[in-house]
Amino acid sequence: MQHLEEKFQAKIDAEIKIEPKDWMPERYRKTLIRQISQHAHSEIVGMLPEGNWITRAPSLRRKLALLAKVQDEAGHGLYLYSACETLGVSRDELLEQLHTGEAKYSSIFNYPTLTWADMGVVGWLVDGAAIMNQVPLCRCSYGPYARAMVRVCKEESFHQRQGYEILLTLSKGTEAQKRMLQDAIDRWWWPALMMFGPSDKDSKHTLQSMKWKIKRFTNDELRQKFVDVCAEQVKLLNATLPDPDLKWNEERGHYDFGAINWEEFWQVVKGNGPCNKERVEARRKAYAEGAWVREAAMAHAEKRRQRQATATAQSA
């Protein structure tokens, strides 16, 4: 056992990918199942706040883009569930964990999307933060997860761009549109920063995950990178980030930023965010109402198989 663990770590250190049937420590498997399934759930639950605006998109162009984006997120969920299933857990078990609240998903999706500007800000900040997290995951030590991430990252860049374009348009619009833009940034900025997870000193999984090369950067490193990028991008929108402490630090070569309200973060994680109940309820309902479709498709496939078998027997 000791020997196997050493061989495993040596492979990881040599940047050799781990594949589904390879030996792996049970904790590595568990960590991956937790992380990949959380990630998959986030993609699926993440469709809800944006799906909310599809029918109210202000033009056909915007509607097409939003529809395509939300469809992409469904695809991302599927790639990730598939990757997770290679670790020996079934799709039904994973969904069950989401529906009972045992599994988590990104807290960001427990906030409501109140105005059209939110569609822009979600694309810019939420997809932006997701990309920041996901790009290093393309080099994750577990092969199926890394490959899924490559596909996901290819598709994400349009998500962020369409969001930013929405915001650019609003920034050149009427006073009311500009106010709507700033209001959306104000509401989403801090929750977006929380997407990178607890700060390094409170993150119990980070160290081991870095050693296993599941993670390549710490939560705080990625968060800093995100702040640096957004602090510049917001200027083009003639808007501001709601942080009085945001200031370029010449010495560090980074932006300093204010303290995050971790109390709010943990409250939302524990289920007390503005939309937690609504989101899980929507997923449960969709699953329950789809049951007859899943059953009917199986019955239909079975009937076809039998018909085919009879036909082959007769022609033989």
Next chain:
Amino acid sequence: MEKNNWPLWEIFVRSRSGLHHKHVGSLHAADAAMAIENARDVYTRRNEGVSLWVVESQHITASNPSEGEALFDPANDKVYRHPTFYDLPDGIGHM
């Protein structure tokens, strides 16, 4: 929890004519026809392919990774299967 889960299918995409089909991932579907339709929607939304293969996962037989060394070992000491094994003078041109 329902027991009649849709089986798992492995999906292979030929990205353009002249290339091999390549494994891209998997999905659940009730039968092969549905697997093809779902694979189209999931794996080729951006012109990633001109042809699809779907194979039910349970029909794939895989080599055992723990026996990998023994399985591929016979190829390791056969350097004479590579062109660089043979000593030829420089002047003979491309061969």
